[in-house]
Amino acid sequence: MEKLIRGIARTLAVLSAAAIVVMVIAITIDVFVRNTTGASLGGMIEIAETAMVTAVAFGLAWAGVNGEHVAVTLLTDRFGPRLAKATNIFVWILTAFYTGWLSYANILNSIEATQFGEIRFGLVQWPMYPMRWVLTTGFISLFLVALFNVYRSLTDKGPMGFADEVEAALADETLPTESTATTAEGERQ
Numbered sequence: 001m002e003k004l005i006r007g008i009a010r011t012l013a014v015l016s017a018a019a020i021v022v023m024v025i026a027i028t029i030d031v032f033v034r035n036t037t038g039a040s041l042g043g044m045i046e047i048a049e050t051a052m053v054t055a056v057a058f059g060l061a062w063a064g065v066n067g068e069h070v071a072v073t074l075l076t077d078r079f080g081p082r083l084a085k086a087t088n089i090f091v092w093i094l095t096a097f098y099t100g101w102l103s104y105a106n107i108l109n110s111i112e113a114t115q116f117g118e119i120r121f122g123l124v125q126w127p128m129y130p131m132r133w134v135l136t137t138g139f140i141s142l143f144l145v146a147l148f149n150v151y152r153s154l155t156d157k158g159p160m161g162f163a164d165e166v167e168a169a170l171a172d173e174t175l176p177t178e179s180t181a182t183t184a185e186g187e188r189q
Contacts, residue, residue, distance in 0.1 A: 002160070005148050006065055012141055013062035016055045023051035046126040053131045057138025064145035067161020089153045096146035103143050106136040 030044035062068070076087055113129035120126045149159035 001148065005061075005144055006160075008141055009061035009065040009145065012058040012060075012138070016058035016062070019051040019054035019058065023048045023055065026051065040123060042123040043126070046120065046122055046124060050126070050131055054134050057135045058141075060138045061141035061145050064142050064149070065160050067159065085153065085156070088159065089150065092146055092149045092153055092159060096143060096150055099139055099143040099146050103136060103139040106132065106139055110136045 026044045026047040030041055030048070033039070033041040033044075076084055079087060110129065110132035113132045116129075118128040118132070120128050145160070152159055
């Protein structure tokens, strides 16, 4: 199950990165055209807005899987193992509940927006209902990550995330190995 969730998150992260590239290109084109002609190019702002929604929504699961979400551990670092585990379980249950509720509400809004063919008026008429589904997909993916992190926390594996693994890897790289220590000493002499 973890492989599936990580695969979904990775796929959405790639789409999120592509959306950022599209957004940058659209804004660049719009700025260039506006500076040369004095008027905006129709549709560029709408493309940039759509790409931003996609980038943020599709990046949610990746942040949850890699532990890259905002975390303030000023208090929880001082907890004992049992209280830290209980707090972790509570937070992920709360996150699962909240993202489940957001997913449900967004599914209803997406269905309604699709039925009405929701559009946005600007320089061009732009369909908005696809972005409702993008948001829904992002919330559902984060909901799955939260549920899996609840399971991992209950089974003493801890939530998914590389924060501790990265810190451990960096700590290992900063410690000189025997061969690098002798090389460094040889260079100093």
